[in-house]
Amino acid sequence: MKKTFAALAxxxxxxxxxxxxxxxxxxxxxxxxxxxxxxxxxxxxAFMTLRNRGDHPTALVGAExxxxxxxxxHTHVHENGMMKMRPVARIPVPxxxxxQLKPGGYHIMLIRLKHPLKPGDKVHLTLRFADGSTRxxxxxxxxxxxxxxxxxxxxxNMHHAH
Numbered sequence: 001m002k003k004t005f006a007a008l009a010x011x012x013x014x015x016x017x018x019x020x021x022x023x024x025x026x027x028x029x030x031x032x033x034x035x036x037x038x039x040x041x042x043x044x045x046a047f048m049t050l051r052n053r054g055d056h057p058t059a060l061v062g063a064e065x066x067x068x069x070x071x072x073x074h075t076h077v078h079e080n081g082m083m084k085m086r087p088v089a090r091i092p093v094p095x096x097x098x099x100q101l102k103p104g105g106y107h108i109m110l111i112r113l114k115h116p117l118k119p120g121d122k123v124h125l126t127l128r129f130a131d132g133s134t135r136x137x138x139x140x141x142x143x144x145x146x147x148x149x150x151x152x153x154x155x156x157n158m159h160h161a162h
Contacts, residue, residue: 022133026054027093032139034067034123039116043068046108046125046139050091051098059090060099062128067117068110071125075106085109090130117141 032048046065052058065071072087083104091106093099101107108125110117117123121141128134 021054023052023054023058023129023131024127024133024135027052027058027127027129027135029127029135029137030098032125032137033142034110034117034121034139036117036119036121036141036143037113041116042112044110044113044117045074045103046110046123047101047103048137048139049098049100050093052093052095055095057092057095059092059130060127061090061130063108064126064128065108065110066124067114069112069114070109072109072111073106074109076104119143 028051030049030051032046034046035044037044044067046063050060060073063071063073073089073091074085075088075091076083077086078084087109088106091099091101099106110123119141123139123141125137125139126134127137
C-alpha cells in the first residue's frame with residue numbers, strides 16, 4: 001500500500017508543476033521603486049506594476065521589507081470628501097492582466113522606517129501571493145517629485161487608518 005501511495009504521489013508531483021506554476025513565477029514585477037522621504041518621516045511607500053502572465057487570477061496578499069518594522073498593503077479611498085489610506089488584505093492581479101501600485105492607489109506601506117530612505121538606496125521586498133509563493137524584489141529609492149498623491153500622507157490632510 002505504501003509503495004502504491006508513493007508512486008501516486010510522485011506521479012502527481014511530476015504532473016502538477018507543469019500545469020500549475022506558482023503565482024510568483026507567473027507575475028512579472030515591472031519598475032519597482034520606493035519613495036525617498038525626509039529624515040524625520042516615519043513611513044514611505046513602494047510602487048510597481050504587477051503583470052500576471054498566467055491563466056488564473058491571483059493576488060498580492062502580503063509583503064515584507066528590510067527597511068521598515070511594519071509592511072502593509074494599502075489603497076486610497078474617498079471618504080467624506082477626503083482621500084484616506086486604508087490597509088487591504090489583498091491586491092488583485094487578474095489573469096493575463098496587470099495591476100498598478102501607484103501614488104493615489106494601491107501601494108505597499110513601509111511603516112516605522114529603520115532609517116531614512118535617500119535617493120539611490122535600495123529597498124529589498126518580499127512579495128507574497130495568494131498561493132503562498134513569494135518573490136524577492138529590489139526597489140531603488142527615488143526622490144519625491146511634485147509631492148502628489150502620497151507626498152502629504154502624514155501632514156494632516158490625509159488620514160491614515162489602521
